[in-house]
Amino acid sequence: MQAILEGIAPDGGLYTLASFAQSGFDWKSVLKMDTLSIAAEILCLLLPNFSRAEMQALLRSAYENKFSSRELTPVVPVGDDFLLELFHGPTSAFKDVALCLLPHLMQTAMRKCGCTDEILVLTATSGDTGVAAMAGFCDVPGTRIIVFYPANGVSPIQRAQMVTQPGSNVKVCAVQGNFDDAQSGVKRIFSAAAQSLKQQGIRLSSANSINIGRLVPQIVYYFSAYAALLRAGRITLGDKVDFSVPTGNFGDILAGFIARELGLPVGRLICASNANNVLTDFLQTGCYDRRRPFRVTLSPSMDILVSSNLERLLYLLSGDEALVCALMTRLSSEGHYQIPQPLLEKLQSVFWAGCCDDGETLKAIRTLWDEHHYLCDTHTAVAWHVAQQYKAAFPGHPPLVILSTASPYKFPDAVLTALGSTGEAAGLAALEKLHALTGVPVPENLIAACSRQTRHFDRISPEDMLGYVLRQAEEKSWKA
Numbered sequence: 363m364q365a366i367l368e369g370i371a372p373d374g375g376l377y378t379l380a381s382f383a384q385s386g387f388d389w390k391s392v393l394k395m396d397t398l399s400i401a402a403e404i405l406c407l408l409l410p411n412f413s414r415a416e417m418q419a420l421l422r423s424a425y426e427n428k429f430s431s432r433e434l435t436p437v438v439p440v441g442d443d444f445l446l447e448l449f450h451g452p453t454s455a456f457k458d459v460a461l462c463l464l465p466h467l468m469q470t471a472m473r474k475c476g477c478t479d480e481i482l483v484l485t486a487t488s489g490d491t492g493v494a495a496m497a498g499f500c501d502v503p504g505t506r507i508i509v510f511y512p513a514n515g516v517s518p519i520q521r522a523q524m525v526t527q528p529g530s531n532v533k534v535c536a537v538q539g540n541f542d543d544a545q546s547g548v549k550r551i552f553s554a555a556a557q558s559l560k561q562q563g564i565r566l567s568s569a570n571s572i573n574i575g576r577l578v579p580q581i582v583y584y585f586s587a588y589a590a591l592l593r594a595g596r597i598t599l600g601d602k603v604d605f606s607v608p609t610g611n612f613g614d615i616l617a618g619f620i621a622r623e624l625g626l627p628v629g630r631l632i633c634a635s636n637a638n639n640v641l642t643d644f645l646q647t648g649c650y651d652r653r654r655p656f657r658v659t660l661s662p663s664m665d666i667l668v669s670s671n672l673e674r675l676l677y678l679l680s681g682d683e684a685l686v687c688a689l690m691t692r693l694s695s696e697g698h699y700q701i702p703q704p705l706l707e708k709l710q711s712v713f714w715a716g717c718c719d720d721g722e723t724l725k726a727i728r729t730l731w732d733e734h735h736y737l738c739d740t741h742t743a744v745a746w747h748v749a750q751q752y753k754a755a756f757p758g759h760p761p762l763v764i765l766s767t768a769s770p771y772k773f774p775d776a777v778l779t780a781l782g783s784t785g786e787a788a789g790l791a792a793l794e795k796l797h798a799l800t801g802v803p804v805p806e807n808l809i810a811a812c813s814r815q816t817r818h819f820d821r822i823s824p825e826d827m828l829g830y831v832l833r834q835a836e837e838k839s840w841k842a
């Protein structure tokens with residue numbers, strides 16, 4: 363419970379989960395259940411401090427009436443493959459799956475600890491996390507959230523989603539700098555102010571993907587996808603299924619690995635990267651090397667050179683705390699590390715990796731539309747493209763599920779370009795243009811974000827972030 367509340371361990375390392383192998387999880391029987399019941403089983407197993415009834419109530423308040431699909435995360439057949447659509451939540455991105463639930467987990471964990479402090483969540487975002495976190499925490503009692511985003515580093519739609527977000531406990535502030543400036547600003551606040559705020563009854567927490575409470579809800583959709591293929595008669599119980607995952611911080615694909623550890627017949631996990639292909643090189647050679655230029659791509663949520671959840675995977679696979687600690691130390695001091703050969707072989711027996719540049723991303727969007735009449739976003743396109751590389755390399759592979767992580771309407775400019783549309787269009791006009799071209803329905807929440815009034819105007823320099831948080835914390839309530 364401590365892990366959910368604090369997000370990061372006192373020594374700066376990440377909390378991880380106890381061994382799964384001994385859990386004796388009855389994965390076969392959960393496959394007969396609906397999505398919310400599967401979620402209750404998995405969450406209770408991995409977060410044993412919560413009772414079944416408690417968890418069921420939490421899941422209902424987190425998800426009911428918030429997702430536009432009854433199944434939450436439906437599976438759609440496209441050609442020979444399946445797309446697992448994770449973007450039917452309140453902000454049209456897959457981060458909703460975890461960030462709808464996390465605030466409720468935190469609130470209940472506080473109550474169970476007998477803790478009456480208020481939770482103040484601080485998050486730096488390059489886009490989707492901030493949007494989904496604000497929506498998730500909006501008006502959850504006992505919590506407040508401040509999101510920092512780089513002033514020129516998020517898409518126009520993502521910016522609109524954040525600066526128009528209602529709720530009396532949410533704040534968003536532009537930082538004059540890049541994502542790293544915002545991120546290191548947040549880290550500084552944690553070390554400089556956590557103690558003094560605690561004395562005022564305010565507990566700092568984070569909503570980034572290193573928080574274990576964000577990881578666990580993502581395991582659920584690997585099971586629900588497998589269950590959907592079973593129901594559709596595309597597999598029989600026990601058959602393997604491969605998953606292709608558009609990867610940034612390695613949280614989503616790590617959840618797939620944990621599903622496999624719990625017994626789900628996951629074949630290969632395909633790690634799909636954009637031009638920031640650190641993970642492709644790592645999974646092919648065992649050498650992690652972040653000493654390379656950072657590239658801004660059309661799939662910005664995957665523009666990452668240090669994937670923080672990889673640390674957890676290395677620990678789960680090796681069980682060797684000293685080794686992982688030495689590797690992470692080397693990464694921060696020298697920018698690279700090499701893992702031992704036996705560990706690399708273990709990794710490669712589960713993971714396959716490939717990458718996709720912007721040109722290939724646009725081509726993939728076009729191909730999916732022309733050949734299958736399926737409209738996808740840029741991140742999903744990366745995963746689809748790499749999945750096709752994988753299929754060419756492994757004829758006779760099992761059925762393949764591609765994780766679709768955002769609505770195409772979150773990145774309308776790139777999708778319009780891919781479809782050959784010319785001319786400028788921004789905001790609502792871009793959404794309407796893409797809709798006119800394809801007839802695919804536009805998610806309500808995106809129309810609303812482009813039409814609502816701006817409520818958040820704050821803009822500060824990175825140096826002022828600490829002062830800003832202290833001033834906000836002092837106000838007893840934020841009237842927007």
Ligand SMILES: *Cc1c(COP(=O)(O)O)cnc(C)c1O
Nearest residue numbers: 490610611612613614663741767
């Ligand atoms: C965050 C994000 C990803 C990457 O997920 P990780 O868990 O960081 O690997 C992929 N696609 C979209 C749209 C995202 O928002």
